[in-house]
Amino acid sequence: MAYTEEELKKELETKEYEYGFYTDIESDTFPVGLNEDIVRAISKKKEEPEWMTEWRVEAFRAWEQMEEPEWANVQYSKPDFQNISYYSAPKKKDKYKSLDEVDPELLDTFNKLGISLEEQKRLAGVAIDVVMDSVSVATTFKETLAEKGIIFCSISEAIREHPDLVRKYIGSVVPQKDNFYAALNSAVFSDGSFCYIPKGVRCPMELSTYFRINQAGTGQFERTLVIADKGSYVSYLEGCTAPTRDENQLHAAVVELIALDDAEIKYSTVQNWFPGGKDGKGGVFNFVTKRGLCETNAKISWTQVETGSAVTWKYPSCVLKGDNSTGEFYSIAVTNNYQQADTGTKMVHLGKNTKSTIISKGISAGRSQNSYRGLVQVNSRAENARNFSQCDSLLMGNNCGAHTFPYIEAKNKTAQIEHEATTSKIGEDQIFYCNQRGIDTEKAIALIVNGFSKEVLNKLPMEFAVEAQKLLEISLEGSVG
């Protein structure tokens, strides 16, 4: 039967979170609350060297003096930071040598997600560093990478095994005091990934991390550090799903990328955390700081598909420090029901002949609010800097919103900056046209949305693009008006 707007709305409301399940694994969880003792305890628990402990404490002290930012176009009840547990790890702490040793329930979780390790292991060229509840429980393909001198491990392991590298680069792009959430993360980060590509090495496979939040009331504070040494190349994939929760979950990650001279880092994210119920209850708060630093001739490319989280606050950025360096940002942000997203990028041009490209696609449905916020900054010494920005918004129905906040600061007369923006709406005429050709409404929306997002989807590695397309369909099923 044909859809009417009302029917579609109803169907959308009854659409449940596809990956909403909870894995019952025993955890070792800290009491709620945050103070200097907790910060020290986390560091101790992780057997960190003193410099790391002090670095955390310094961050904590700074955080205590900071105010939670309010400039984003989002509204939510602020988390009670004293009512969160800052450490949770699966109880079995042995590192697993094979899948047989891994908790079967955990494997079952991955099976539900369709990303079973067995399958992933077989997937040519993909190494997975699985982060579940903050502690890495399995790492694959490590040896193959080691042959090339590539280090790909949890950040905790890196702190123990490669302290010099970590010490040199951690906080070098996102300083402890950068912002409220970055400071919080610096103080309490539980785990995350570390990656180092040696000089001139082209990483032979896509490095991939699946994040999950899996413990009621546990904030997740991931820390990722990727260093591409001179002339190296790496493509890094980050994908996330989370189980259904009634209470809000805080996620404040920090990702730092360092691309040294002539290096290239491609960082792709598919994010599908629990977006909250149809009534706007629950869902993940995603307050992330992602930033990359480009030295001479280096290139950093951020690609993100954001479909989840109740509130998103995220601006993957590039500091184009070296001459002739390039920054790129390709983004698809989907919001439905009561989701709110304030996302975009910052391109800071410091070096000469630096180039940046921003392609942002926002898709809003239900009663959601979707904002693009981007800064293009050209420093006085950045001769011949060039930027191209394109921000397109697609609306579905009459109750959602799309907003664009572009900031442009050019302090050099030679700068060339272009900004294009469009807003469109999926129309009943488009749907009827598809219907008349035998394409039902669900499929029609998927087709239109994929068409709209094509420029960004094309930037994702093949296996990720398929997953991203599926996510777009799941996130928007039945959401046209």
Add this chain to the structure above:
Amino acid sequence: MLKIQNLQAGVEGREILKGIDLEVNAGEVHAIMGPNGSGKSTLSSVIAGKEEYEVSGGQILFEGEDIDELAAEERAHKGIFLSFQYPVEIPGVSVTNFMRTAINETRKARGLEEMPANEMLKKIREKSELLEIDRNFLSRSLNEGFSGGEKKRNEIFQMAMLEPKLAILDETDSGLDIDALRIVSNGVNKLRSKDNAVIVITHYQRLLDYIVPDFVHVLLDGKIVKSGTAELAHELEEKGYDWIKQEKVSN
């Protein structure tokens, strides 16, 4: 094939079709002519199943089945095709991708496997040649930046690809120059067979010089007031619709 009985339909409570009777058999071409606002486009939308139109009386039988309860896509799966007067744009979706989706969705509904890629390519090549369509055109976004003529040619290309039993051409001639008109008409004529039927909805007789109808019906104020052969179209061209209106009054 198509049997419309005393069809009454409208939009937002306003009655536009006031009792239409029409029977179209396989192998036939029917032309429906009429002035602006007579209900021509409403008739095509109602047959295709556009949901904002409400049928308040009568019925539409397609191959003996009442299609009133069927969604637009289900009607399409049964072989009803509408060439739109104003085809919509779908940015980022190529003509080829759109056609592949349409064909495979229709096949799925009919319980068939997806069409193999080589067969699809062969068909696309064959039908695009029929309509003198450049290959580059097929990778462009659907209707985006197309000229009026390109849009209409693309509609007939889609018709050729989908091979419907019943094709309704809604004002296909509008916006076409004489060359495009010839190509489009030529395409339609080549697609005609004893198994399918065409309803040509038009304002002017011009298109009917190229696609010669077996029957011509005149729609006036939501009713078919006069039916005849191709001759009737010429008569209308000469005398205008006022002639029919007057005739109707005097009757």
